[in-house]
Amino acid sequence: MAQILAPSVQWQLKTKQTSMSASSITPKMWSSLLLKQSSKVAVKSSAKFRVLALKSDGSTINRMEDLLNLDVTPYTDKIIAEYIWIGGSGIDLRSKSRTISKPVEHPSELPKWNYDGSSTGQAPGEDSEVILYPQAIFKDPFRGGNNILVICDAYTPAGEPIPTNKRHRAAEIFSNKKVVDEIPWYGIEQEYTLLQTNVKWPLGWPVGAYPGPQGPYYCGVGADKSFGRDISDAHYKACLYAGINISGTNGEVMPGQWEYQVGPSVGIEAGDHIWCSRYILERITEQAGVVLTLDPKPIEGDWNGAGCHTNYSTKSMREEGGFDVIKKAILNLSLRHNEHISAYGEGNERRLTGKHETASINTFSWGVANRGCSIRVGRDTEKQGKGYLEDRRPASNMDPYVVTSLLAETTLLWEPTLEAEALAAQKLSLKV
Template sequence: MAQILAPSVQWQTRLTKNAMETSSMTSKMWNSVSFKQSKKGAFKSSTKFRICASSSGTINRVEDLLNLDVTPYTDKIIAEYIWIGGSGTDVRSKSRTLSKPVEHPSELPKWNYDGSSTGQAPGEDSEVILYPQAIFKDPFRGGNNILVICDTYTPQGVPIPTNKRAKAAEIFSDPKVVAQVPWFGIEQEYTLLQQDVKWPLGWPVGGYPGPQGPYYCGAGADKSFGRDISDAHYKACLYAGINISGTNGEVMPGQWEFQVGPSVGIEAGGHIWCARYLLERITEQAGVVLTLDPKPIEGDWNGAGCHTNYSTLSMREEGGFEVIKKAILNLSLRHADHISAYGEGNERRLTGKHETASINTFSWGVANRGCSIRVGRDTEKAGKGYLEDRRPASNMDPYTVTGLLAETTLLWEPTLEAEALAAQKLALNV
């Protein structure tokens, strides 16, 4: 696999012949990073912290401690509590010790953090409460250690404004929605940037690579940039228990995609957020910057989306294509509501070019990636299946998008007049 340069520090201590005198420290600023798996399954970086002695050779003490298996000595575990910060796209986390392993979020204590430091509470009343909602295995620490996806509340138990999960949970608990067993498959695109210059990985600094074409699902040192990160993330997701279903290189060089699903209901949002957290941690170790900006490079380059595939029980059964058409009709009538909630900066991406529809116009089609909603050839042929909403930006909140899709297609009813008018427009559009 391609090697990725990342900073490291080597601490060297030498013993003189006559006394235990320490020489000055030296540092080597760059070293190659690869991702390895320990016997217990936890990922580790090969970044070196060394203490060199004349008689004992190199001892990598910090790495030994990072991969230390404490299971034989204690029942205690480390839980990493993860939440979404004030920007709505940043992930935050902190660790706590639990007395024993747990299997369900209900076994976990609530916790709190300083919301004034994340843009989520005023300084004079800064306490925000974390409610554990989902558990994943921790691929970094291994063992019985866990990652905990949380949502956020005031001390009075009211969801704070950036808690998008609470609204989605209401929608997905509605009996009408539960009966339809909504499935989601989410395609998360992202871009890797060089750390110091914030320019895509593999691009010449201050310059541009060759035009798009050879990079999508490509192989080779001149076409694929960041494969080690994508592969490490894939394995970390599988280890954690995330329902990841695939990965691929994207159209713009330095851009990648992973897919999560099919996931049912509220589960889809939790799995995407945990997968994003893992990606942030892996790029952190590699010395590469992750961005979910929907149009990281202006000009004749593809943006980054988060296409959301969606189906209900009725769509998956015989006659489902007609149910899909009715869902598309409802989506057309709430186009503005969806666009306003589908990610910041999406207007820079949804231009009608680079496999997108115009942000101002709703459209749908079979096998057409330039539409708002795409229906696959297989779905058309079988007369049942799913639809793909191609409008969400890469930085969208998955709780918001999945909740809106379920609400618009299963709970919201348009007026007969609006429905008839929309049906006429869509008929002309096809």
């Protein structure tokens, strides 16, 4: 049986019955057959990869896709739960599957599980067991039915969070009464870059060369301006199916780069939704044969980097008089600039240069409608006297648990000294 892996297109091969067995078709004859059929048969677009099998009777079938799409719901109450966790680098995602006896509605209904932490850089070989705690569930867009994706965090057998478990600390901050009462909202803009598989060069770029300068690609339309739209659209729909609060998507300034937005989300939910959306994106690019990178500056030179701008507001910011609350928050953020920068993503210094719509990594700044500042306030917020702020410093590879909880901690729980507050207010021209 001969097989073809056909990315992005579905080939319909119809051949006359022949006594020749599939095993007797030589590579040269097979190539000739494909060329002959491609001249006769139209190519139908498809968002999926399809494995086609040529049988000896000349018919084409897709047994694998039949099985992948098999709905087992009428035959069993059992479901498949895909347990997802963050690996040793703090940015890589890992997952494995297990059968659950019946559908569930809450992560507390799921059992804890374990994995080999020595294989993910999270435990020594002589004591490698790491325990997964289910924390959030989403519908599985790949398996469908009652199957689920499960966002987990990781602990030692003694119940201590391992170093890469940033969710645990975030949950503590978001459970603080001061934070709970302020109902913190987040809208996160996740930028990412698509790379060609073998050369690790952006999708749509000529290999070893560069496309035309930036300008026509941002929200662009056309084969010479938009590269990877099918991946972006497939991801959009898959996130909606999963129950992720995705609110939009667009092509970015650098060709081969895209963005999607998640939110508004409250508290710890923001991190859960971003991590699950990243997992889904990894799976889609895996199927498409394209490499996903969250590197904040994938191409050096006069090209935009990739960020994860985080929009943030509290109940007090959203109410009358909220602009004064926003300015007080900006003051606090200015005084903890270094703490935030150190937690906002690896390699961010290559992105935050003061160019390409970024502020310098070494200098804190804020402004109304200014995308070259550390913190941007929108025109509507200024006009209405209430609203939200946008932290433009986080890199595309930031941990959303860290960034969201740090924003809440700095603006709601941390109090500067009066002297530091006065100096910062004067420096930033803030009257609070």
